[in-house]
Amino acid sequence: MTVASDPRVTDRVHQELRDRIFAGDLPAGARLSVPALAERLGVSRSPVREAIVRLVHERLAREEPRRGAVVADVSLKSLIAIYEVREVLEGLATRLAVENAGRRLLRTLEEVLGEHERAVSAVDLTAASEADMTFHRLIREAADNAEVVRMLDDVQTQVRLAMRTTQVTGGPKLAIADHRAIVRAMEAGDPAAAEGAARAHIARLRAVLAGQAGGPR
Structure with missing residues (x-):
């Protein structure tokens, strides 16, 4: 037994x-x-x-x-495919989160952005990565959709696994600018603009990865 x-x-x-x-x-x-x-x-x-x-x-x-x-490991080819899925899911999560984007959530996102900027300025990649993950986690949780959260949690796990050996060139600074655009759209209460900003953010990161892989952007 x-x-x-x-x-x-x-x-x-x-x-x-x-x-x-x-x-x-x-x-x-x-x-x-x-x-x-x-x-x-x-x-x-x-x-x-x-x-x-x-x-x-x-x-x-x-x-x-x-x-x-x-x-396990995650190949660059697999990571690019994961980002294709992530683009759709992050866009959907952000669109849904706009409905729940009260002042408290927006203030918290601004605080996380500040932490992210300080970490990048200090070249603290660990802290920058943590701030980046926190930003996206707050949005997907605000989406209040258990299936979206579950799928994005799975995606984030694979991204973290891949990022042990793969870095997105210029990723931290690019992320800060994109995150600000997402917050601005959320503050405006514009679901379509927020979704578009989130999708553009992930698409840009995917394009950088594709460039690093020598593939088409």
């Missing part, structure tokens, strides 16, 4: 492994050995095994013959 592990321990192990993957401590192709990770994290094997199953489901890991689970 298999004894289920404590869900709280599994959650903690899962988050720890996610953090290590995004930080690059567990690079692409690294083998996720259950015994080794259990020893390193000071837990039994069951929560590690269950956490790895979650990582595979999230496409942060994949199963390989004779090797077991390894940390």
Whole structure:
């Protein structure tokens, strides 16, 4: 009989492994050995095994013959395809969020933009990335559509995985200008303009990635 592990321990192990993957401590192709990770994290094997199953489901890991689970990677070609999907979803989320864009949300977005600008000025790429993700998270949550949030969460996970090894040239400064355009459209209460600004933002980033890949813009 298999004894289920404590869900709280599994959650903690899962988050720890996610953090290590995004930080690059567990690079692409690294083998996720259950015994080794259990020893390193000071837990039994069951929560590690269950956490790895979650990582595979999230496409942060994949199963390989004779090797077991390894940390996944995202090719530049796949990332560009992800951005094509992201453009549509971010546009929809922003359009929906306009209906819920009260002063409190708009003030928070302005605060995050300020944090983003300070991080870019200080060349703090980690803080800039966090501010960027927070900006988009606030908008998708304001959309108040569980399916849109779920799909964009999945997209964001893949983007974070890819960005360990792929950088968008000029991305941080480009993002700030685009984010300001999005907020202006939201402040004006214009759903179509807000959607257009969000889609243009992602499309520009995708074009930069395509250029880096040597493909058409």
